Amino acid sequence: MYHYIYEAFLTDPKFAKQLSTIENRLTDLGIYGSVHRLALFKTMKGTVQDAVRRGAKTVVVVGDDGSVARAIDAIAEFPGVAFGIIPIGDKNTIAKLLGIDDAMSACDILSARLVEELDLGKVNKHYFLTSLNISGAVKAECDGRYTVSPVNGGEICVSNFSFDEKGPGDPRDGRLETMVKTASRGFFRSIFAPAYATAGLSVFPTTRVVVRSPDNVQMTAVADGQSYQDAEFRVEVAPHRLTVIVGKDRMIT
Amino acid sequence: MFKKEDGADGNETIIARGVKVEGDFTSPGNVRIEGVVIGSVKAEGDLIVTDTAMIQADVSAANAVVAGEIKGDLTAGEKLELLGTAKIHGNINCHILTVEAGATIAGNCQVAQEKAASRERVRENKAEVGAEA
Numbered sequence: 261m262y263h264y265i266y267e268a269f270l271t272d273p274k275f276a277k278q279l280s281t282i283e284n285r286l287t288d289l290g291i292y293g294s295v296h297r298l299a300l301f302k303t304m305k306g307t308v309q310d311a312v313r314r315g316a317k318t319v320v321v322v323g324d325d326g327s328v329a330r331a332i333d334a335i336a337e338f339p340g341v342a343f344g345i346i347p348i349g350d351k352n353t354i355a356k357l358l359g360i361d362d363a364m365s366a367c368d369i370l371s372a373r374l375v376e377e378l379d380l381g382k383v384n385k386h387y388f389l390t391s392l393n394i395s396g397a398v399k400a401e402c403d404g405r406y407t408v409s410p411v412n413g414g415e416i417c418v419s420n421f422s423f424d425e426k427g428p429g430d431p432r433d434g435r436l437e438t439m440v441k442t443a444s445r446g447f448f449r450s451i452f453a454p455a456y457a458t459a460g461l462s463v464f465p466t467t468r469v470v471v472r473s474p475d476n477v478q479m480t481a482v483a484d485g486q487s488y489q490d491a492e493f494r495v496e497v498a499p500h501r502l503t504v505i506v507g508k509d510r511m512i513t
Numbered sequence: 514m515f516k517k518e519d520g521a522d523g524n525e526t527i528i529a530r531g532v533k534v535e536g537d538f539t540s541p542g543n544v545r546i547e548g549v550v551i552g553s554v555k556a557e558g559d560l561i562v563t564d565t566a567m568i569q570a571d572v573s574a575a576n577a578v579v580a581g582e583i584k585g586d587l588t589a590g591e592k593l594e595l596l597g598t599a600k601i602h603g604n605i606n607c608h609i610l611t612v613e614a615g616a617t618i619a620g621n622c623q624v625a626q627e628k629a630a631s632r633e634r635v636r637e638n639k640a641e642v643g644a645e646a
Contacts, residue, residue, distance in 0.1 A: 406536025406552060414531070442531035460529025460547065465540070 262286075262293030262370075263311040265304065265331065267323030267349070271297070275348060282322070282346060282363050289371040293318075298327075308334035318342040318505075320370060322363075324349030329388070329484035336380055336387035336501050344370045344505040354389060354484065357421060359507025369507045376512065377500040378431040381420040381483070383493050388483035389431065389502065391419040394471050394493060396479045401470040402438055408464060414442040418469055418495050421512075431512065434499045438464040469495040524558070530565045544574070546581070553585075560589075564598040571603075586620075 264286075270279060286292040294314070296307045304321075308331065311319055319341055321331040328345055335343050346366040347355035360366045380387045397416045399409040410416075417439045422429025429437055440462040471493045473479045481488045506512075524542030528534055532548040543558035546566045553570045554560070560574035566581030573588040580596040587593070589607035597615030604620045612618075 406534055406538045409533050409535075411531050411533050411549070440529070440532050442529060460531055461527065462529040462532045462548070463525065463527045465524060465526060465542075 262291050262318045262320060263316040264295045264320045264322055265307055266297045267327040268298040285367040289367060291371055304330040305334040312338050312341055318344060320344035320346060322346040322348055325351045325354050325485050328354045329486050332389050333387045339501055342503045342505060357511050359510030370505055374506055376504055376506045378502045378504055379420055380498045380501040381436055381495060382498050383481060383483055383495045390421045390484050391417055392481055392483040393417045394479055394481045397471045398474050400438055402464055402466045403468050408440055410440050410442045414440055416440055416471060435465050435467050436497050438466050438469050467497050
């Protein structure tokens with residue numbers, strides 16, 4: 261049984277025609293199911309839990325990157341449940357990474373049901389698929405064996421599934437890549453380059469990273485577009501945690 | 514020595530300029546060091562130490578190319594290449610050593626070729642067996 265979770269912004273009348281077309285297509289393909297609509301007091305986490313309690317084997321989120329990120333965080337608690345995406349809205353980067361270009365092709369992809377088991381990153385109690393950026397961090401402890409710190413400031417990023425084809429980040433390798441982007445130095449660079457023009461990118465394959473702030477100061481971490489604040493971030497890999505329905509053109513090598 | 518020097522391979526560790534690593538650093542793959550490392554370094558693959566690197570650690574790798582400064586013992590399982598800007602303050606242990614003019618070594622240097630020679634003999638024997646067949 262398919263359970264579809266509609267993002268709250270889809271109540272806007274401008275999406276009515278598109279939703280109707282999608283629903284007709286799903287009916288034609290024989291995969292239409294229960295519909296849950298998010299609202300002010302109906303959260304993604306609660307809705308996913310409710311769907312799984314009702315016996316959902318496949319949960320499909322209809323929305324944008326924000327909806328997908330919150331759905332992944334919720335569905336990671338139920339590893340046996342398959343996760344699908346129908347992208348609607350302005351930003352759908354995660355769907356594109358998984359080979360899902362638009363809403364109509366998403367229906368066919370759901371019907372074809374090509375499934376991948378992907379690793380997730382876990383930061384404190386939250387799961388993420390792509391990467392985590394921590395600003396204000398000065399030191400990262402990797403695998404409990406060594407620490408990494410940018411000498412003249414920089415940014416620490418932990419990647420599970422990279423957006424950049426050249427960058428590391430295979431979501432099936434059972435590890436995370438801790439990256440340190442160091443700030444640029446030199447007179448001309450400091451004048452003409454943007455604030456964080458990278459002089460170098462350091463990459464450390466790891467499974468566990470702890471980032472603490474210097475004086476117990478709150479830091480901000482952004483994972484899959486979701487923002488979290490804490491004085492300490494414990495990041496680890498959750499291997500094969502997400503069972504996801506993907507398209508043929510997924511960006512996984 | 515390395516197939517891919519730029520970018521990040523799945524199993525490659527890069528310690529860029531402006532980054533400091535402290536502790537026991539081990540890597541199952543290749544390592545490129547441009548920054549500062551204090552502690553110990555162990556790479557199961559190949560190691561490149563650029564001229565900007567400053568290492569205060571015992572270092573071991575399968576093969577190594579060194580252009581920077583190392584304060585500690587340096588062990589290469591197979592081949593070690595010291596470029597002209599290399600400064601080694603410690604003992605060296607490897608099977609094949611290449612030293613460019615300008616490199617400095619302050620320590621003992623042990624180049625044992627038994628392993629490389631025996632590997633060469635095995636290769637020759639295989640070639641002979643293949644020719645006979």
